[in-house]
Amino acid sequence: MNASGANYAPEPVPDPVVGGGDFxxxxxxxxxxxxxxxxxxxxxxxxxxxxxxxxxxxxxxxxxxxxxxxxxxxxxxxxxxxxxxxxxxxxxxxxxxxxxxxxxxxxxxxxxxxxxxxxxxxxxxxxxxxxxxxxxxxxxxxxxRIHVEAAVLADQLVERGSIGRVLQVMGLGPHRLGTGRPDWFFEKEKYGGILCDIGSHNFEQMLHYAGAKDAQVTHSAIANYNHPDHPELDDFGEANIVMDNGAAGYCRVDWFTPDGLRTWGDGRTFILGTEGYIELRKYTNVATDEGPGHVFLVNGEGEHHLVAKGNVGYPYFGRLILDCLERTENAMTQEHAFKAAELSVQAQLAARVLTPDAEGAGIG
Amino acid sequence: MNASGANYAPEPVPDPVVGGGDFxxxxxxxxxxxxxxxxxxxxxxxxxxxxxxxxxxxxxxxxxxxxxxxxxxxxxxxxxxxxxxxxxxxxxxxxxxxxxxxxxxxxxxxxxxxxxxxxxxxxxxxxxxxxxxxxxxxxxxxxxRIHVEAAVLADQLVERGSIGRVLQVMGLGPHRLGTGRPDWFFEKEKYGGILCDIGSHNFEQMLHYAGAKDAQVTHSAIANYNHPDHPELDDFGEANIVMDNGAAGYCRVDWFTPDGLRTWGDGRTFILGTEGYIELRKYTNVATDEGPGHVFLVNGEGEHHLVAKGNVGYPYFGRLILDCLERTENAMTQEHAFKAAELSVQAQLAARVLTPDAEGAGIG
Missing domain, CATH: 3.40.50.720 (NAD(P)-binding Rossmann-like Domain)
Structure with missing residues (x-):
């Protein structure tokens, strides 16, 4: 059941905002x-x-x-x-x-x-x-969010009120560790911990889709479940937030993408609203050959599968250039960028350690 | 990419375990x-x-x-x-x-x-x-879990080690409120709160798939986001647990299934293991006409879409009957059934209230 009608059509792919040499x-x-x-x-x-x-x-x-x-x-x-x-x-x-x-x-x-x-x-x-x-x-x-067409299309849908008021944003960010990553990647002081690193994407998305300016970390946890050779690697992290408008947020991030997945991670975002929900299957629609860019919108009108491949583009970059030239904040406010970072660091600092046998791990 | 090979074949649909009048x-x-x-x-x-x-x-x-x-x-x-x-x-x-x-x-x-x-x-x-x-x-x-074929098939896959050691179990339990529910359904003393009610399914699944005997609620929250006419209804709930084997659990439950979904809820379960993951789309594969019963298994061998419709059955019931006749505990242990209930009540009691303008709600 694919979408019909202009309601779900993406906005035009953005053109370059400046000419050669202007920026x-x-x-x-x-x-x-x-x-x-x-x-x-x-x-x-x-x-x-x-x-x-x-x-x-x-x-x-x-x-x-x-x-x-x-x-x-x-x-x-x-x-x-x-x-x-x-x-x-x-x-x-x-x-x-x-x-x-x-x-x-x-x-x-x-x-x-x-x-x-x-x-x-x-x-x-x-x-x-x-x-x-x-x-x-x-x-x-x-x-x-800014360089993923499904995420950009979700933004447009939320702005149009397609799912009503956003109540919760939830992100799954599995990544493949693979081989060949540099040493700094496994030193916590350098990469900052998984909630600081991968988690920052998710805090940004929670604040953005919920339209919130501030939030409080209500729970966070990290673990090194299965990488004893890299004791400073968090291979798992999760965090919950509550935002200043009452909306909730949860994310899980990890380094457990299995070898059999044909891309680096089955990243998902679920946006729950009063009138519907959106699921993003950003990088793959698992076990299909459909490639990346899937937006599932379910609301009062029905179930819609939108594919955002090449027809959405990435408006962030043009807005950033114009923001720099015109001293505006249309791409992203400074405070939003910092707030996502702040939550990332706070979640990391407050995280409960779930690694079995780690100091303070396990149930009390 | 569908599964090939006997590895992913379900066990036979169970036959009746007793004859007429035996139970x-x-x-x-x-x-x-x-x-x-x-x-x-x-x-x-x-x-x-x-x-x-x-x-x-x-x-x-x-x-x-x-x-x-x-x-x-x-x-x-x-x-x-x-x-x-x-x-x-x-x-x-x-x-x-x-x-x-x-x-x-x-x-x-x-x-x-x-x-x-x-x-x-x-x-x-x-x-x-x-x-x-x-x-x-x-x-x-x-x-x-026990009366959903996808969930039963997931059980078999986890038991066979298809995804290695289970690290996290995550459940999404959206439900449609609809119309015509009886009054008791909206009285908290009677229905017990959303984490006690719908949440109990999820606590049971977390313990079961992770193979854990005990757990601790590390965070929980409830809200009445959009049903002011039913002030005692929690229309949203979430909870995090850490289990006695170190595995993590998270669930979100809500009453926000939109009218356009062709079934009562897009229930999901994600089981993350050291060697792969399983996603259950239990009641629908949203925006397809494929019906219920979808198991997505991704591990070292590839991406597998298994459909558990009529070929798995519900072994719980026969095991329960035999447990009663033979005084065994093969269907489910008493302690497991109670532990899931205990976590449900504890999560409900400890829940932070996210309802905007509710006493104690919002960020501090």
């Missing part, structure tokens, strides 16, 4: 592959990738293979000193993202970081101070 | 329609429905229309005084289920009640004492 940006620190999606997103919206910098020449070479027109900077400062550069995009080691952002902001640039944007409440406080003082942006690539 | 049982108190499923389940396993009793003649007549061979008792005692009756099945008002059970047990019968089996910790204590003293059974119709 030069740089990529600095390539520790996570998300930098590729970040640069592509900005390019697709009209941004011009001018510089790349990373201390590791191998990472730079790999990046240049994908973006051959980019200039290779010899230092961070060479990028910062270029007055043409309006925004610095970075995917540093998570614990170093705030430091990079503060330097970029001091250099007068807007900053666009991979999520999670920071790992400690001290970093958050410093980032809040710096953005408030300078007016510069510390934007975050919460890719699981 | 006479009675239906006493018909306040919830689940009594029909309970009686049919026992009949399908060979049980003989001998008596029905309810103080409301209209309920008795409706029941006789479905079970024309049943004898109508003039009182509860007429049933209890019949030495042939081995088991009393009942679906009383939830708060009255324990009282009926204690009377049945005192009369020397085994008892089989609709879930939730009780509403207070005092009732639970009395039921524990009575069953321990008499050796009689206080069995519970946790229908969302």
């Amino acid at each position: 030069p940006f740089a990529a600095v620190r390539l520790d996570h592959g998300h930098i590729y999606g970040m640069a592509e997103g900005l390019q697709s919206a009209g941004g011009t990738l001018k510089w790349v910098y990373d201390p590791d020449p191998a990472k730079v070479e790999a990046f240049r293979a994908k973006f051959p027109d980019v200039r290779v900077a010899r230092s961070e400062d060479e990028v910062f000193d270029d007055d043409e550069v309006l925004l610095v995009a970075g995917a540093a080691v998570t614990s170093e993202r705030a430091g990079l952002g503060l330097r970029a902001i001091e250099a007068g640039k807007d900053y666009f970081t991979d999520k999670a944007p920071l790992t400690t409440l001290d970093q958050l406080a410093a980032a809040r101070v710096a953005t408030a003082r300078t007016g510069r942006k510390y934007a975050v690539y919460y890719s699981e | 006479p049982f009675a239906a006493v108190r018909l306040d919830h329609g689940h009594i029909y499923g309970m009686a049919e389940g026992l009949q399908s396993a060979g049980g003989t429905l001998k008596w029905v009793y309810d103080p409301d003649p209209a309920k008795v007549e409706a029941f006789r229309a479905k079970f024309p061979d049943v004898r109508v008792a003039r009182s509860e005692d007429e049933v209890f005084d019949d030495d042939e009756v081995l088991l009393v099945a009942g679906a009383a008002v939830t708060s009255e289920r324990a009282g009926l059970g204690l009377r049945a047990i005192e009369a020397g019968k085994d008892y089989f009640t609709d879930k939730a089996p009780l509403t207070t910790l005092d009732q639970l204590a009395a039921a524990r004492v009575a069953t321990a003293r008499t050796g009689r059974k206080y069995a519970v119709y946790y229908s969302e």
Whole structure:
């Protein structure tokens, strides 16, 4: 039963918002592959990738293979000193993202970081101070909403009132650990813990779809259930929040995507409203050959299966560019980006440890 | 991608375990329609429905229309005084289920009640004492696992080790409120609250699939988000548990099934294991015409969509009959049935109230 009628038609795929050269940006620190999606997103919206910098020449070479027109900077400062550069995009080691952002902001640039944007409440406080003082942006690539067409379409549906008032947002974020991840990925001080890392996507989505500005973590838990060789890896995390408008949120994140799944994770989002619900099967409709991008909308009118593949696009990037040029906040407010990070860190800090035999684990 | 190979074949549909007259049982108190499923389940396993009793003649007549061979008792005692009756099945008002059970047990019968089996910790204590003293059974119709073929097939898969060690069990139990529910359904003292009522299914499933004997409620919340005309109705509930083997559990239950869904609820269960996961779409595969009974198994071997329609059956009922005849506990242990009830009541008692503007609601 597919959707019929214009009610469920997506808005047009966004066009580039600026022309060549109007929005030069740089990529600095390539520790996570998300930098590729970040640069592509900005390019697709009209941004011009001018510089790349990373201390590791191998990472730079790999990046240049994908973006051959980019200039290779010899230092961070060479990028910062270029007055043409309006925004610095970075995917540093998570614990170093705030430091990079503060330097970029001091250099007068807007900053666009991979999520999670920071790992400690001290970093958050410093980032809040710096953005408030300078007016510069510390934007975050919460890719699981802004760079996923199903998630963008869900946004449009919620905005149109298709499911009434949102009561709960629930996210499942399974990921495949695979092989070949760098050492920092397994050091908690560096990656920040699973609720800080993967969880940040989910806190952002809960606040966003519920239309909330604030929330309180009411429960959180982490575990290392099955990776004793990496004692600092949380391979499981969950958290509950209650938002300032009364809506609830729950997320489960983990590193247990089995080898037989044909993609990296069967990410889901369930949005429960007074008049209906939405389920996102973001990256696969499991055990079908239908690919990614599935939105299931059930409301008073019926059951609708919408496929958001190539017909929705990613309006975030154009809005971010215009926000930088016009000093607006249409892509995402600074406070929203920070609030999701704050909840992520708070959930991580408060988490009960479920690892069997861990200190304080098990039932009382 | 459907399953291939015998690994995922269900066990044979169970045959009746006894012949006509070997296991006479009675239906006493018909306040919830689940009594029909309970009686049919026992009949399908060979049980003989001998008596029905309810103080409301209209309920008795409706029941006789479905079970024309049943004898109508003039009182509860007429049933209890019949030495042939081995088991009393009942679906009383939830708060009255324990009282009926204690009377049945005192009369020397085994008892089989609709879930939730009780509403207070005092009732639970009395039921524990009575069953321990008499050796009689206080069995519970946790229908969302024992009377759902997808759930039974999941059980077989977990037992075969198809997903390794179970780490988390998660349940979504949306229900349609509809119209025409009796008054007691909206009185909290009688229905027990949503986590006690619908939630009991989920606590049972969490303990069962994880193979746990005990658990602790780590968080719970309820709300009346959108039914101000029924102030004692919880239309939303959620709870987290941690089990004695370290596995986690989460459930969300609600009364927000939208009118456009072609069945009463899009119930799901997600079972996360070290080597794979199972998703149950129990009552519908939303936005398809495929009907109920869907098991999605993803593990190291691939993505498998199994449909458990008519080829799995409900082994619980035959096991319960044999347990009664042979004084075994193969269908479900008494302690498991009680533990699920205990968690349900504890979660309800401890629940944070998320209703906006309710006393103590919102974020602190």
